[in-house]
Amino acid sequence: MSKITAVIGLLLAATSCAHAENVNAKWKEVGGWSIAVDREDYGCFMITEWERGTIIRLGFDADRNSYMWVSHDSWRSLEEGKKYSLTMKFDDETPWSGPAFAHRTKQGAPLLTMKWDRGKANFLREFAVSQGVTIWYGEKVIARLRLTGSYAAMAELQNCQKTMDASRDPATPPAGRRVSDPFEGSQRVADPFRQ
Secondary structure (H helix, E strand, C coil), rough: CCHHHHHHHHHHCCCCCCCHHHHHEEHHHHHHHHEEEEECCCCCEEEEEEECCCCCEEEECCCCCCEEEECCCCCCCCCCCCCEEEEEEEEECCCCCEEEEEEECCCCEEEEEEEEEEHHHHHHHHHHCCCEEEEECCEEEEEEEECHHHHHHHHHHHHHHHHHCCCCCCCCCCCCCCCCCCCCCCCCCCCCCCC
């Protein structure tokens, strides 16, 4: 197993849940990105690792707001729960700035999480269509990444999320509350993982 596969596997499984290995289900591989589903809230996400070890996970939470994790194994000095101000610039677009909160996966990998409400669709569009992104912490560039395959991956991420949302029981409460399990065999829901 390659280092990339192992690290992505850890971040695919990263969750506060004690049964993390059963939480995330792989959806597809698209453009060098893994698309997966978090079974706790049926939020889809895309994840990949670059050659220098930076990992990004971009997806939707229980309320269908978007979030992004950025991680690198060398960022061991990140303090759990501490707020860090990050700036991201896609190609020649206006930079995005905001707080990112430090966390660690169950396996100890450091990561920063940023969240956007539904009004930040432009962030997702820029992520999908841009050639690259540069990320700063203060004046330091912490990542300069080529965004290959991001358009196809974002389209599949959207497809995954639409499928997950459609598979929910219409009588189920809104996002963020308990939902029916579209992975359970007894459901009358079409299996989104069947090819």
